[in-house]
Amino acid sequence: MAILEFDRTDDAGIAEMMTGLGKAARAASAALALATTEQKDAALTNAAAEIRKALPEILAANEKDLAFAREKDVRESLMDRLKLDEGRIEAIAKGIEDVAALPDPIGGVMAEWERPNGLKIARVRVPLGVIGIIYESRPNVTADAGSLCLKSGNAAILRGGSESFHSSNALVECLHRGLKAAGLPEAAVQLVPTRDRAAVGALLTMTDSVDIIVPRGGKSLIERVQKESRIPVIAHLDGVNHVYVDGAANPEMAREIVLNSKMRRTSVCGAAETLLVDRKIAETQLPGIAAALSGAGCALKGDAAARKIVPDMQQATEEDWSTEYLDAILSVRVVDGLDAAIDHINRYGSHHTDSIVTGDAAAAARFAARVDSAIVLHNASTQFADGGEFGMGAEIGISTGKMHARGPVGAEQLTSFKYVVTGTGQTRP
Amino acid sequence: MAILEFDRTDDAGIAEMMTGLGKAARAASAALALATTEQKDAALTNAAAEIRKALPEILAANEKDLAFAREKDVRESLMDRLKLDEGRIEAIAKGIEDVAALPDPIGGVMAEWERPNGLKIARVRVPLGVIGIIYESRPNVTADAGSLCLKSGNAAILRGGSESFHSSNALVECLHRGLKAAGLPEAAVQLVPTRDRAAVGALLTMTDSVDIIVPRGGKSLIERVQKESRIPVIAHLDGVNHVYVDGAANPEMAREIVLNSKMRRTSVCGAAETLLVDRKIAETQLPGIAAALSGAGCALKGDAAARKIVPDMQQATEEDWSTEYLDAILSVRVVDGLDAAIDHINRYGSHHTDSIVTGDAAAAARFAARVDSAIVLHNASTQFADGGEFGMGAEIGISTGKMHARGPVGAEQLTSFKYVVTGTGQTRP
16 A cells, blocks of 8 residues: 655644654564574565565656655756666565575674673564665655664664655565565555655654664765764765775785775775875875776875876865765875874774775785775775675675664674573572 | 873864874883883883872872862762772772783784795784773872873873862872883873863864773763764763573572662662563562562562552653663563563663573573573572673773674773784785
8 A cells, every 4th residue: 555645734733643653663673683594585576576566656656756856856867866777676676585585683692701690691683673774855765764773673763865755665565565475564664655855853852752864975974964863873974985005015006906996996984085185105006006997087186295206286175185076086195004094084084984905914914904994905995894895695785884884784793682691590699 | 191181272272282182192101012021011010100109199199179169069979889998999099000910912813824825824913002081080090090091002092070179180190100111101191281172172173193982971971972972982872781591590599689779889880770571470579579688678660460469669751661760760571571671671671781690501591592681690699790800800891882892891801903924925816
């Protein structure tokens, strides 16, 4: 059954509707926490099949969204993310099946021990409860986030961008059919049934019914959520990532890693934004690296030392060192060896993903210990910063915070635990 | 060297001073993250020795605090927590040595795996960074919290109650001497050098330099911190804990567990506040349990069914079911079996600690799976809700939140992790 768009726009009406959503999610989460692995996987597999079956309906819903977006004259990149076709819908269905195939993170005993008084203590993995996900107009996130929450036993409240309302709605209907067939409550995955932005404000204050908020999108969205939310947030704001080419780097490997880290895809959060080059090898290696980057269409902004070696770079400003371009632009700095590189990264970076290229194992170990980032790589591209590449299956995002989850956030990171203590009548002296 | 009390009281002055504290803590945390186990343990062992040596100075400082508190006419229970004597100071020194003897949580590989492309991924435990602890006028918390943060490689900013300023100051001086002798920065443990409450407000907004806030104290303190903090908070607000005596309970065991859960210490967060009794055995078991409680000085507040069996109970109101008495008062309800008990606990409880007394293993398993609390016990007293009793060594508090830490928060819970990825030149296709 299609979700009807909520027709009130007054704050009180929206708040009341959101409270209802929260209560339904809380009730569903209690059922989900007790669902068997088979039930959850059946719901996901069913949902994938329903999506394939509903191809014409999903495409029609997407047409409505595209027309609305064209009317609003949204930019091309948004239109591209919004648009669905047969191949993309198949990829969404396949993505849900991939989540079904992941191991169930819930119910496992993480640790157990016995106390001298005979008490047996077990730490058991449980779901977080209810997760609110706020994202842009990307229908695939609806399916990704919904299925990952379901797999990890959490109820999801999804709030996608307004341009994707009908597409997301059509996908959530398929998830509902999958849940129903598996004997699980449809409220396990709910789409906020209004495009009104007041719904986001309401969601961020629902401390009784929502346990965690995951914003996915641009900087302004994440900043708003982090500022307004009364609920704990898992997010990352920036990916100001570095590649440091050490004095002991293999020149060819360094060139390939820098090129891939920057140019494989410039719009992803794992893309490199700054290249640091050890002064010892800058004169011999920087020209080749710069030529490869320029040849691939990358603009370079260098400090004085870098521009002395490659004169056709623009001058980098202080601001460049902390800028996430998400574009074919790279800032370049010549540094006095390993420790200067580490200092630069910890000072200007965003604690996301940083890589060192070196043949010196001690330098790599020092870099790994001292760079305070979620992901530190040795002789590998920063573009590996991704839950799928880590073998975690789908991810709901990457966290640059240190609390709870750090790095790629997959099904296992969407869990908590409880202590189950078994006695034989023990009282405490 | 004694910490001088900061003499400005204007908000700008305090904010500036706190920013300086934050910067020093951040710098110290970088050094602490790299400190060896031996260094950290030496700092702790030294500090314990310094505390024993400084006994007269600590007692003199405590005298000043007691005089100040008497002038403010604070209540007796606060005076008792504030007062130090030789025995209590020895217990503080011993507590620090106990923390030194704990395993080092930092640096261990939590998991490692290899990807088909040859990338080796390790998840390595690292400190959180800087922890702000806000607590009442209890000098022992200064030593507990400071040493637990140090053990886990975190810098601590301590803000104790104003009445304990001189005592805490004297203890922190001993920690500083211990740190210095071990070659670690004194700023690893800092005491906020002002009694001005504006310092708390400043601390709660220092998102750049503080990673986590741990409030310890009464409800109003924790509510204020949760409301104002822009930094993630680990805390528990309430301990509305239950003992459910099931139809299949051993009567003697039930009586002992209820009595201990309520009366061993009524002021701790693990104390039981509500007794639920299965209707099947209420008539046979409740009189004995009630007599034992009354005999120990506990007042009882019952629902209609309980008062029918034990008439001299007061009438419990709806509010009683969600009240944390922290006193010799227990609310008593007769319930229709296991599921009614679970529903009551999930509705009225605070997700802290709940216990079932039963000889029926299936009932115990159902209770453990369905009660949504940090700690669920079977045939044991709720008063075991304590990091020490769990074998975790010292604890900084108990978390009723599900994010990051749940239940007792010990050294291991004060950590995060990073991913260290080792390649041989891999780029992402």
